[in-house]
Amino acid sequence: MRDENRAIRQQQIEAAAYQVLEANGYGGTSMLAIAKQARASNETLYSWYGDKQGLFQALVTRNAAEVKEHLEAELKSDHDALSILGTLGPKLLDLLTGDRAVALNRAAAADSSGELGATLSKAGREAVFPLLKQVLLRAREEEQLSFEETGEAVGLYLDLLIGDLQIRRAIGRQPRPSHAARKARSERAIHHLRRVLSPENQST
Amino acid sequence: MRDENRAIRQQQIEAAAYQVLEANGYGGTSMLAIAKQARASNETLYSWYGDKQGLFQALVTRNAAEVKEHLEAELKSDHDALSILGTLGPKLLDLLTGDRAVALNRAAAADSSGELGATLSKAGREAVFPLLKQVLLRAREEEQLSFEETGEAVGLYLDLLIGDLQIRRAIGRQPRPSHAARKARSERAIHHLRRVLSPENQST
DNA sequence: CCAAATGCGTAACGGTGATTACGGTTGCAG
């Protein structure tokens, strides 16, 4: 049961890290501040995560794992591909423009070593990409969409769905999209995607 | 001529600031480092820009002004609207994903106060938006595109053109797009835009 | 109940950064 406590404690510490990070930005986030917020001790943070980067790496990988998990759960349904996109889109938007993701993006952007960015991208986009490929390939089998390069199609979908929302969130000029806004944006992306990749009009 | 020298000196200092910023990230950029790089003195930096934020605000606003200037120059041509987009798109991509813009985006993401982000966004996107509106409205007059909400159409164009390039650049997982890549991406955006907003297929 | 381990709270160490202060130098005005 020591393990359970520890898991809980880690959750608390990481939650505290997000709070401080969201409030003060990466530069303004100190280990002491996190420790205080979590009512934990410096020593514990260092003994558990090694150093500051280690803590943030942990945040990033855990967050990415949760994202992937959520999406894979969606994928298990046997609805048709576009319906899946209909539920998966808002979810993805939620995960990618939520406060946590924004905080992590900021941290990665601020980290001069690039390590965080690499982890974030590898565990994030590069993990989501193949899942979306699956969905779009299914859509093509069902003859709902038509395309040659799957990667190209996924890129297009992501552009339509997310666009520059993330960067605008990261620099602080864009509030978190509401539930309705996420839904609408997802619908819009699907709508445009169908128009661009409709099985009738063939073109490159 | 004191003024001329001063203008030149400012250029040098700001160029130095970019060098340090691009090399070390916002967190790793100190005023002393900038001063040394520019062979200038701390005192001068502070007397001219007030404080660190002031210096970066200056960078942001100057950069945004240059972006706007470039775009307005393009707009003056009397080509048809889509041709304008054809030259304006790569330019915009260049300006928004270039090293300077990326460095500024990182700085804004790292800045906990949000001031830099506000300035960057206000002087950047919010300045570019009306210019693009003009172009798209012209395209509608020429019956090359069809849409109701101009803002919506501009948003769509920006999503297609830029997508998540900026955030990926900011977190360091995306190299600067080559000239050819920028051109191709711009063409792709126009291609899709025409398909989605074609005057034939009417829909919301 | 005892001893070891674990975690808390706080202080200490070494380093660095933003900001200020100061003496020396240079270019320009009178």
Add this chain to the structure above:
DNA sequence: CTGCAACCGTAATCACCGTTACGCATTTGG
């Protein structure tokens, strides 16, 4: 030529941060 204002180079001030170290309370395993 001389004084002055701006500017350079550098050092000083003050604060904070990452990291380590230490004394104390609590928990855990036997």
